[in-house]
Each structure stands twice: as C-alpha cells, then as structure tokens.
Amino acid sequence: MKALKVLAQFCLILLMLSTGSCTQQNSSTSSHEIVFAIGQMPLNLDPRYATDAASERVNRLVYQSLVDFDTQSKPVASLSTWVELSPTVFRFALNKNRASFHNQMPLTANDVKATYDSLATLKDSPNTAEFANIKNITVIDNDTVEFQLNQADKHFSAKLIIGILPAKLIAESYDFSHSPMGNGPLKFIAWQNKLTLQRVNDGQRISLIEVKDPTVRVLKLLHGEVDLLQGELPPELVKYLQTKPDVIVKTGIGANFSYLGLNFQDPVLQKLKVRQAISHAIDRKQIIAKAMIQHSREADMILPPEHYTNQLHADLTLNDYNPVLAKQLLQEAGVKLPLKLVYKTSTDAQRVRFATILQAQMAKAGIDLEIRSLDWGTFFEDVKQGNFQLYGLTWVGIKTPEIYLKAFGTHSVPPNGFNRGRYADAELDKQLAEENWQAATTRIRQQLPYVPLWYEGQFAAMSKSITNYNAKPDGNWDDLGTISYAH
Amino acid sequence: MFLIKKLSSFATVIFGVLLLTFLLIHLVPGDPVEVMLGESASSADRNQLRADLGLDQPLIQQFGAYLAKLSQGDLGKSIHTKTPIIEMMKTRYPATVKLALLSLIIGIALGVPMGVYAALKVNHWQDIVVTLVSVRLSAMPAFWLGPMLMLIFAVWLGWLPVSGMESGASIILPALTLGFGLSAILTRMTRTSLLEVLNDDYIRTARAKGLTEQAVILRHALRAALLPIITIVGLQMGSLLAGTVITETIFSWDGIGRLLVESIEKRDYPVTQACVLIVALSYVLVNLVTDVLYRFADPRVRVSA
Numbered sequence: 001m002k003a004l005k006v007l008a009q010f011c012l013i014l015l016m017l018s019t020g021s022c023t024q025q026n027s028s029t030s031s032h033e034i035v036f037a038i039g040q041m042p043l044n045l046d047p048r049y050a051t052d053a054a055s056e057r058v059n060r061l062v063y064q065s066l067v068d069f070d071t072q073s074k075p076v077a078s079l080s081t082w083v084e085l086s087p088t089v090f091r092f093a094l095n096k097n098r099a100s101f102h103n104q105m106p107l108t109a110n111d112v113k114a115t116y117d118s119l120a121t122l123k124d125s126p127n128t129a130e131f132a133n134i135k136n137i138t139v140i141d142n143d144t145v146e147f148q149l150n151q152a153d154k155h156f157s158a159k160l161i162i163g164i165l166p167a168k169l170i171a172e173s174y175d176f177s178h179s180p181m182g183n184g185p186l187k188f189i190a191w192q193n194k195l196t197l198q199r200v201n202d203g204q205r206i207s208l209i210e211v212k213d214p215t216v217r218v219l220k221l222l223h224g225e226v227d228l229l230q231g232e233l234p235p236e237l238v239k240y241l242q243t244k245p246d247v248i249v250k251t252g253i254g255a256n257f258s259y260l261g262l263n264f265q266d267p268v269l270q271k272l273k274v275r276q277a278i279s280h281a282i283d284r285k286q287i288i289a290k291a292m293i294q295h296s297r298e299a300d301m302i303l304p305p306e307h308y309t310n311q312l313h314a315d316l317t318l319n320d321y322n323p324v325l326a327k328q329l330l331q332e333a334g335v336k337l338p339l340k341l342v343y344k345t346s347t348d349a350q351r352v353r354f355a356t357i358l359q360a361q362m363a364k365a366g367i368d369l370e371i372r373s374l375d376w377g378t379f380f381e382d383v384k385q386g387n388f389q390l391y392g393l394t395w396v397g398i399k400t401p402e403i404y405l406k407a408f409g410t411h412s413v414p415p416n417g418f419n420r421g422r423y424a425d426a427e428l429d430k431q432l433a434e435e436n437w438q439a440a441t442t443r444i445r446q447q448l449p450y451v452p453l454w455y456e457g458q459f460a461a462m463s464k465s466i467t468n469y470n471a472k473p474d475g476n477w478d479d480l481g482t483i484s485y486a487h
Numbered sequence: 488m489f490l491i492k493k494l495s496s497f498a499t500v501i502f503g504v505l506l507l508t509f510l511l512i513h514l515v516p517g518d519p520v521e522v523m524l525g526e527s528a529s530s531a532d533r534n535q536l537r538a539d540l541g542l543d544q545p546l547i548q549q550f551g552a553y554l555a556k557l558s559q560g561d562l563g564k565s566i567h568t569k570t571p572i573i574e575m576m577k578t579r580y581p582a583t584v585k586l587a588l589l590s591l592i593i594g595i596a597l598g599v600p601m602g603v604y605a606a607l608k609v610n611h612w613q614d615i616v617v618t619l620v621s622v623r624l625s626a627m628p629a630f631w632l633g634p635m636l637m638l639i640f641a642v643w644l645g646w647l648p649v650s651g652m653e654s655g656a657s658i659i660l661p662a663l664t665l666g667f668g669l670s671a672i673l674t675r676m677t678r679t680s681l682l683e684v685l686n687d688d689y690i691r692t693a694r695a696k697g698l699t700e701q702a703v704i705l706r707h708a709l710r711a712a713l714l715p716i717i718t719i720v721g722l723q724m725g726s727l728l729a730g731t732v733i734t735e736t737i738f739s740w741d742g743i744g745r746l747l748v749e750s751i752e753k754r755d756y757p758v759t760q761a762c763v764l765i766v767a768l769s770y771v772l773v774n775l776v777t778d779v780l781y782r783f784a785d786p787r788v789r790v791s792a
Contacts, residue, residue, distance in 0.1 A: 043567045123532070209651060219642055415530065
C-alpha cells in the first residue's frame with residue numbers, strides 16, 4: 001500500500017480544492033458583479049477592425065458613434081446631429097452635454113476627424129472600404145466637423161456608426177483592440193479569461209465570460225455561476241429554462257433575416273418557377289411552431305416589416321406552403337422529378353436541424369435535397385466563390401436599404417458586394433439606383449433571388465435577481481447599460 | 488550519443504510537420520486577406536495587403552520567410568485579434584499542461600492500482616467488477632461524461648464550479664473527465680501486462696525464495712509490466728498536450744486544443760501554424776521522455792542501445 005496512501009492523499013487534495021471553490025463562489029456572489037455568459041467572446045474591441053457580432057455589441061456600449069438607428073432603422077442623432085449642406089457635404093454638430101472619454105479627456109471634433117482619418121490609412125481594416133468616398137474631414141470648431149465626399153451619397157450619415165476614439169491615443173498607436181477607450185455607458189476594466197466592464201454612472205460591474213457549449217451555459221445559469229444568457233440556445237433548452245422557477249426568460253421579435261441563397265449560374269435555378277416551387281415547398285409556419293423559439297416569424301424580405309422601407313406591404317401568401325403547387329410548378333418548368341439539389345450549410349447543430357427539416361418537406365414537393373454540412377470557413381468560402389446550388393445563411397443587424405443593392409445588384413458580385421448568387425436583373429438595378437424601395441422590394445418578392453425563411457425570435461434568460469434587461473430585435477446587448485441586480 | 492541521435496531525428500520530424508502544415512493551410516479554401524478586409528474591400532486594397540503580408544510571393548519563399556521569423560522566436564500575430572501569438576501561447580499552453588498533468592495523475596492513480604488488483608484477483612468477481620467499470624469508463628465519451636459530472640458535482644451537490652477557469656477547483660471536473668477515460672485504458676493495460684509476467688519463471692523463483700507477495704508484485708512483476716504502461720502513458724500524455732478539444736470546449740478551458748480548432752474555423756493561419764508547432768514539439772518531447780524512461784525501466788533497452 002504505498003499506492004493506496006498516494007490515492008488517499010490525492011482525494012484529500014481534491015476535497016481541499018473543492019472547499020476552496022465554494023469559498024470563492026460565495027465571495028464572488030457578495031460582490032454582485034453581473035456575469036453574462038456568451039457563446040463567443042469579442043475578437044477585437046477596436047471599432048475600426050471589429051466585424052464579429054460580439055465585438056460590435058460590446059463596442060456599442062464602450063464607445064459612442066455619431067449616428068444610431070431608431071426602431072424603424074432610420075438614422076438618428078446619437079453623439080451628434082447633422083445637416084446635409086449639399087449632396088457631398090455633411091456637417092455634424094456634437095451634443096453639448098456629451099460624455100468625456102473614460103480617461104476623462106473631453107471628446108471633441110478633433111477626435112471625430114482622427115477616428116475617420118485613421119480609418120483611411122489602415123491597410124488591414126475591413127471598414128476602410130466603406131469610407132473610401134470621404135474626400136476630406138474639416139474641423140470647424142471643437143463641436144463641429146464637416147465631411148466632404150467624392151461622390152454624392154444620400155445614406156452617408158447612416159454609415160457613421162463607428163465608435164469615436166481619442167485622437168491622442170490614435171496618434172500613440174494605442175491598443176484599442178484589447179484595451180478599449182471610449183465614452184460609452186460602460187468602461188473597460190480588464191480582459192483576461194473574462195471581459196470586465198463597469199457602468200460609468202453607478203459603478204455596476206459586468207463580466208462577459210465565454211461558454212461555448214449551450215448546455216453548459218444553461219447549467220451555469222441554474223447553478224448561479226452566471227446571471228444572464230442571451231440567444232444562441234436551441235429552442236428545447238429555452239423551453240426547459242422556462243420551466244425553472246428561479247429563471248426568468250424574456251422573448252421578443254427578431255430582425256435577423258434567414259434565407260436560402262440560390263445560384264443563378266445554375267440553369268435549373270434560373271427558372272422562376274423552380275424558385276417559386278422551392279419557396280412553396282417549405283412549411284415555415286410548422287418549422288417556427290415546432291423548432292424555433294417564441295416570437296419567431298415568417299419573413300419575406302431582408303429588412304423586417306417594421307423597417308421604414310418595408311411598411312407599405314408584406315404579402316406573405318406569396319410563399320405559402322403548398323407542396324402540390326410546388327410539384328406542379330416544377331413540372332411546368334420542365335424539370336425531371338425528383339429535382340436533385342445540393343444544400344450547403346454550416347456544422348452548427350441548429351442549422352443542420354433546419355436542413356434536415358427542409359429536406360423532409362421538400363421531398364413532398366419532388367425535390368431531393370442533399371445536405372452538405374461544412375465547417376464555417378469552407379462553407380463561407382464556397383458561398384463567396386459561388387460554389388453552391390443552395391445555401392442557408394442569416395443577415396444580422398442590417399439597418400440600411402443599401403443592402404438590396406449590395407445583395408442583388410448586378411455589379412455586386414463578390415468581391416464588389418454580397419451578390420453571391422450572381423443574380424442579374426436590369427429592372428431591379430434600375431429601381432435600386434432610383435432608390436424606389438417599394439418597387440424594388442416588390443420585384444424581389446416576385447423574382448425570389450433569395451427564398452425568404454424567417455426572422456428568428458430573440459430571448460434572454462436571467463436569474464430572478466436581474467431586472468431592466470430585455471432581448472432586442474437585432475440581438476444587441478444595449479440593456480447592459482441599464483441592467484440591475486436586486487439584492 | 489543516444490540523445491544526439493534522438494534530437495536530430497526529432498528536428499527532422501518538426502521540420503516535416505512545419506512544411507506539411509504550411510502547405511496544407513495554403514491548400515484549404517479561405518484567404519486570410521479576405522478574412523481581414525471583408526468582402527467589400529477593393530481589389531487594389533486586397534492586392535496591397537497581400538503584398539504587405541508577403542502572400543504574393545511564391546510558396547517556397549513564404550515558407551523561407553516563415554522559418555526565418557520562427558528562428559527569431561517570432562510566431563506572428565493573430566489575424567483577428569492582432570495579439571502576438573507568443574502571448575496567446577503563454578496563457579494557453581500552461582493551461583493545457585496543467586490539465587494534462589492532473590488528468591494523467593488521476594488516470595495513473597486510479598488505473599494502475601485497479602489493474603494490479605484485477606490481475607491479482609483474476610477470474611474472481613472483483614476482477615469482473617473492475618473490468619466492467621473500466622469498460623464502462625472507456626465507453627463514456629467526454630461530451631457525455633463532462634455534462635454528467637457537471638450535473639452531479641456542480642448543479643446537484645454544488646461542490647464544484649460548472650466550468651471556467653476562475654477558481655482553482657475549476658480544473659477538477661475536466662481533469663476527472665479526461666482522467667477517468669485514461670484510467671480505464673491503464674486498468675486494462677496494467678491487468679493484461681501483469682498477468683503476462685505473473686506466470687513467468689522468475690516470479691515463481693522470487694516466491695520460492697520466500698519474498699512477500701507485496702515485494703514480488705511491486706519489485707519484480709510490476710516493474711517488468713511497466714514497459715507497455717509507459718508506452719500508453721507516453722502516447723496519452725502526447726494526446727493530452729495536443730489539447731483535448733471537446734473537454735476544453737465543454738468546460739470553457741482556455742487550452743491549446745480549443746485555440747487550434749477555433750483558429751482553423753476562423754482561418755487564422757498564423758495561430759493554426761503556431762498551435763501545430765507547439766503540439767508537434769510536445770509530442771516529440773513526450774516521446775523523448777518515454778524513451779529515456781524505457782531505459783530506466785528495462786536494462787535490456789540500455790544494453791541493446
């Protein structure tokens with residue numbers, strides 16, 4: 001028994017460690033730091049580089065931008081109001097009562113100029129191209145800044161949603177990526193295993209921790225290790241949480257558009273009747289009822305019904321489930337049944353689940369759908385290269401109608417835009433150029449360059465101690481600016 | 488001489504791994520420039536950045552430049568986070584080593600005594616129970632065992648944290664998840680290996696000379712049975728140091744395995760290359776240690792070498 005002794009000692013160490021864990025847990029509870037578990041940590045907190053959803057959601061809280069959007073996605077004043085002096089000149093007046101940067105330096109027009117000037121010089125920023133149209137930025141005074149453009153752009157103000165950085169720190173090549181410095185409602189404290197932020201007005205600390213596995217996120221909420229979850233859970237886990245007395249689940253409508261992309265270089269998919277058949281072969285209502293969370297709703301357009309360009313009409317009957325009609329349309333299109341199509345999606349469990357449901361539904365309409373589930377990098381590369389017949393994706397956080405031009409414009413084939421299906425439609429191009437949104441959306445509804453699916457509902461699950469937090473349609477975390485912990 | 492020979496062969500292995508990884512990374516779909524600039528960037532901007540990063544050079548030249556930087560200890564920067572990779576490794580690799588070592592200790596502490604016990608009670612009910620338990624443990628995948636341990640020890644009993652790295656106790660559940668699997672392998676290997684030597688003549692001689700059963704087992708039989716166990720432990724340690732992606736993901740353990748998979752998903756090529764390099768170095772090092780241990784465990788290896 002030497003070995004037994006070693007084993008006994010090891011067990012003792014385990015016991016001591018576990019006692020230590022309980023102590024630590026209690027102490028963290030007493031500090032009332034709100035812990036928010038997310039599926040993916042932000043990658044880069046420099047707003048000039050950030051492209052992933054988590055970074056953009058945190059950046060909205062740490063920085064302030066010149067412009068924001070209202071509930072109808074119209075650009076509204078945030079840090080400034082603006083006037084369009086001419087089609088190529090925009091003047092922005094900063095709010096008098098604006099907050100200073102978190103290092104107490106005042107935010108001035110010089111900081112605005114420095115932020116957007118620096119974007120033009122960065123060689124590796126994904127946002128640089130968006131502002132290539134800026135000719136010159138002039139500081140009029142401490143509170144006023146003027147943007148001159150090379151070409152007229154009606155939607156220019158809606159693009160100024162990059163958080164403003166301090167000019168002095170930009171000049172010093174400060175590392176905003178890992179140590180952000182803005183003037184938003186939350187200030188950065190630390191980022192090691194967790195990202196810790198602190199609310200400026202009352203000192204409330206909020207920590208973001210990454211927990212990849214959805215089941216583990218739920219277990220952590222139930223165990224009291226985290227106070228808040230939002231999105232990224234399969235519906236069965238959301239329903240499970242709704243049965244727990246110590247957890248509050250809030251759901252709300254979503255605005256992120258899920259769709260089937262089609263390849264117009266494929267001769268079969270060029271036929272409108274085939275596209276209509278695919279659309280009629282999908283029972284969206286059933287999928288929403290059985291496999292999605294509450295408040296999910298059918299979609300017919302990228303921008304949701306409440307968007308200012310999309311309120312005139314939304315005729316969802318165009319996409320009604322009708323497998324008999326779908327089969328008839330395929331036959332009228334001269335397609336030999338069953339029509340074999342390859343559908344590409346990511347390896348995400350919920351996306352694969354949707355794919356199998358679509359496969360079963362389409363089979364009833366005479367479509368033999370082959371599912372290819374690929375790792376994200378390969379899948380997205382295939383989509384961009386046009387190497388697909390059908391694919392499934394979601395547009396997240398889209399606010400401006402320019403998306404129609406970028407997604408469906410004939411000249412917007414990658415790398416010039418997001419027209420990944422290589423759709424070409426001179427009539428739509430004309431309507432988009434004229435910004436005739438009503439005509440353009442009608443045309444898109446009829447021609448189906450995408451097969452629209454749904455706007456997935458949003459939800460947040462929290463412990464009973466949490467108040468003042470709601471799920472937002474685009475999934476942002478803005479309510480971290482108001483969230484409270486009841487003692 | 489032994490070490491020099493080994494080290495030179497390991498250098499060849501590492502070079503081969505680096506070359507193969509470099510070539511494979513350039514074969515898979517995905518372009519780092521597109522990852523950095525997004526879909527909207529102009530062709531001119533793309534070409535400019537491609538030139539700045541040296542990606543417009545022939546592959547052999549790119550590989551040469553990579554090796555030159557590597558020789559100065561420069562692993563590059565992450566495409567996404569812009570963090571120097573060496574900094575990422577400083578936190579990720581120790582986390583993996585810590586988890587691997589504790590898992591190995593648990594595996595050995597449970598597996599070897601259980602295997603010895605089963606061998607000594609061969610064909611008795613105790614042997615059957617140990618064998619059944621070890622088969623059960625080896626059949627439990629980490630993605631099932633991990634959440635079960637969380638449910639029992641964290642949610643129901645409240646003894647341990649569910650996941651994360653915040654407290655010292657956070658390591659226990661992932662280490663148990665890995666350690667249980669390892670112990671199952673070691674139990675069966677120890678049992679089989681020990682049974683083979685227990686009937687050998689020298690064991691019979693040792694017993695005939697009047698040695699206690701404890702001395703016969705620990706001093707003679709177990710030592711002779713150690714070689715295959717060392718091999719298994721070495722291989723398992725190599726795998727553990729390569730990172731255990733599923734366990735690290737489930738338990739939110741920021742180790743190298745999780746980093747490697749995430750970097751592949753995001754096409755963060757410099758990080759992928761660095762992770763593969765570290766994993767290869769770990770394997771090579773563990774193999775070296777295993778070879779050295781062989782020489783201590785079995786004098787015949789020393790003689791033949």
